[in-house]
Amino acid sequence: SAHDHADLLDDLNPAQRAAVEHQGRPLLVVAGAGSGKTRVLTRRIAYLLAARDVHPGQIMAITFTNKAAAEMRERVADLVGRRAGPMWVSTFHSMCVRLLRREAKTLEMTSNFSIYDADDSRRLMTLVGRDLDLDPKRYSARALATHVSNWKNELIDPDAAAQAAASDFDRKAAEAYREYQRRLVQAGAMDFDDLIMRTVELFQAFPDVAEHYRRRFRHVLVDEYQDTNHAQYTLVRELVGTEPTESGPAPSELCVVGDADQSIYAFRGATIRNIEEFERDFPNARSILLEQNYRSTQTILSAANAVIARNSGRRDKRLWTDAGDGERIVGYVADNEHDEAAFVAGEIDALADRGEAKYSDVAVFYRTNNQSRVFEEIFIRLGLPYRVVGGVRFYERKEVRDALAYLRVLSNPEDTVSLRRILNVPKRGIGDRAEAVVATHAERERISFAAALRDAVDGRVPLLNPRSQKAITAFVELVDGLRELVDEGTDVADVLEAVLDRTGYRAELEESRDPQDATRLENLDELVTVAREFTEFAQTVQAESAGQDGDDAGETVDDLDEDVGVPEPGSLPAFLERVSLVADADSIPSPDGGEDGEDGEDGDDDQGVVTLMTVHTAKGLEYPVVFCTGWEDGVFPHLRALGEPKELAEERRLAYVAITRAQRRLYVSRALVRTAWGQPMSNPASRFLDEIPEELVDWRRQEPTRQARSPREATTWGRRPGTGSDSAQAGLAAGGMRTTSFQGFSAPRRGDAWKNTVALKLDVGDRVNHDKYGLGTVVATEGAGPRATATIDFGSAGTVRLMLIGSVPMVKL
Ligand code: ATP
Ligand code: MG
DSSP states (O other), X not given: OHHXXXXXXXXXXXXXXXXXXXXXXXXXXXXXXXXXXXXXXXXXXXXXXXXXXXXXXXXXXXXXXXXXXXXXXXXXHHHHGGGGTTOEEEEHHHHHHHHHHHTTTTTTSOTTXXXXXXXXXXXXXXXXXXXXXXXXXXXXXXXXHHHHHHHHHTTOOHHHHHHHOOSHHHHHHHHHHHHHHHHHHHTTEEEXXXXXXXXXXXXXXXXXXXXXXXXXXXXXXXXXXXXXXXXXHHHHHHHHOSSOOSSSOOOOEEEEEEOGGGOOOGGGTBOTHXXXXXXXXXXXXXXXXXXXXXXXXXXXXXXXXXXXXXSSXXXXXXXXXXXXXXXXXXXXXXXXXHHHHHHHHHHHHHHHHTTSOOGGGEEEEESSGGGHHHHHHHHHHHTOOEEESSSSOGGGSHHHHHHHHXXXXXXXXXXXXXXXXXXXXXXXXXXXXXXXXHHHHHHHHTOOHHHXXXXXXXXXXXXXXXXXXXXXXXXXXXXXXXXXXXXXXXXXXXXXXXXXXXXXXXXXXXHOOOHHHHHHHHHHXXXXXXHHHHHHHHHHHHHHHHHTXXXXXXXXXXXXXXXXXXXXXXXXXXXXXXXXXXXXTTOOOSTTSSTTOTTOTTSSTTTOOEEEEEXXXXXTOOEEEEEEOOOBTXXXXXXXXXTOHHHHHHHHHHHHHHHTTEEEEEEEEEEEEEEETTXXXXXXXXXXXXXXXXXXXXXXXXXXXXXXXXXXXXXXXXXXXXXXXXXXXXXXXHHTTSOOOOTTSOOOOHHHHTTOOSOOOOOTTOEEEEXXXXXXXXXXXXXXXXXXEEEEEOGGGOEEEEEOSSOOOEEEO
């Protein structure tokens, strides 16, 4: 009714209201943090349903994480109730899985396809590299996988990749790409990038399929649009259509919201380009700017504005708030990371004591996951309830992956990577040689690895010794037996229990005296619990929907073939899909994609728990009290970004995201000395700290109580170029002018850079890339073994003599 719609518009400002009411041509809402973009999107959905008679089944809303999807669903359900049911609110990946399962036949593939995550695809790439005889030093599986992923994000197929290849590395990588792709298809598997790319292919190769979904989804809405990559952008464009076709429907209504200043996934191929592409492909689009911030105090906003203003080439935005100045930002310089954590814990306690914040109001941010450990230790000691979002991800633990690999093989017998993972886990006498013999047989006969195993059972694999043949036979029988359970419709949790028992996996851990194995057992129990809850959840949902069938009958839209392609609720494929997709962007180990909410009710006295997370994970969220920790050059901004203008700009956007999560109180802290990878290191203040106007910050402590410097520091790092850190800073800024991109090498990530724990072998004339000083040329070397040093000319960053043993943050090019 008219009254309802007024309610939906009441608490919006005029620009927000315009965005909610807008009809017809594509709509782009670009606006700063906390200006209500997500609110506009949610409200728009509610408005479509209430005021424009749109059926929920015609709505497709895309968010960046499962958590965000769950929240949006909830918010819409709050506004419109049950009717929200058949709406699609999901991440790009979930949406594509759904579409691909529906259209599996069109693409001539199994609808039970496995989804390979980064680790699986690296394993597959290792096999590919081995079979193509690629030197793993030059062509690491990781570098190849990154290369392939970049191609897929650009929608470049193996042919195009081969054609465009300009270097040796590119040519080999393109070859690996082709083989990798062939094996994915053979294994009935897709990696994360495939999910997007294959859906685009589907739409482009089968216009009638595209048209079908265009007819179905008349409204497409995308949140966090700045973080979509080219493939995702193209998918959206295909989904809505750009112009009316003769037979088909008019383009669907498109609404995207985002903030270019919060683009923090450039490493996944997301660029500002998607906003430019949008304006090019939809020249008649309407743009709406939101300028009022409803989240933070003016002090917090001013800090955020000052930091982001240093990025060049951005469209200036004026964010304002009428919330008042609020408290000043609290700054703290700690002696070391333990001192920093103690400060944070103390402040949280004080806030709670004074009744100024509950634990659940507080978030602690850090740049990388490994920084959480120190906080956890202190929080545990002080009894502060907390939870870590992300961290050592549950689904990345070996035992969990092993168990899931069994389940995947049961669901998709052709899944080679999973099959080979569990072939000899736990050990059952199928050694590397036997595996290699079977793999060779598969290659020669051009059959899958699974089929080759069956050949082995039948004695048709030459060169296989009888003992291995026996072991393989036992393995195949074991798997067949387990698969029978699945076919009989056994609950996932019970199948999992059977896997752990019959394979002897559990017994082996139980017999071990290694305390780590006790933890592994707990994790497996946790996985069983996850499966159990999953089944129960599916059963309640089924029971509920059986009870309400009558209500919805009148609302069915034509061709709302809802159940096609969706695995049966509670089934093994449904479980595996849930687990694979949860493990992607948000990583909260719960069966429902992390709907446990921000205020985790499991703490004491309704206080909830403190949330610890990386800044990346915090995107889109808000907390009354935020601690930004580890603001040191080399930590945040990250080491690899120093001297890399593009990466530095991305780190600055990340800092902007961090600051703008805070509603009332913001803390920033750094440590003078921090132990990283076993070495105490002294880091200068983050340049972002210096960029916050001084008058906004109340420094609780700026001077260290004692000189907490490590004597080792000077030799580990070499002497800074110039005399003081100021000139080092200046040198690095100037260094930003040089080209430091590596064709044929993936940009050095932390993992690569720190790998050199043994001496780097360098000769005069060698080119290197140092994480701090950038590109350089070796001008002299001295000493040997642990005493080896090199003098390196880093151009405008100076000439530096460095020890070559220990964790040298430098790679040889
Ligand atoms: P981000 O860029 O961080 O994703 P956003 O632009 O999506 O932020 P929202 O999360 O939608 O912003 O809104 C920020 C906060 O402001 C939320 O708490 C929201 O409820 C509130 N808010 C937004 N618009 C209004 C309004 N017109 N009146 C009152 N509160 C509002
Ligand atoms: Mg948002």
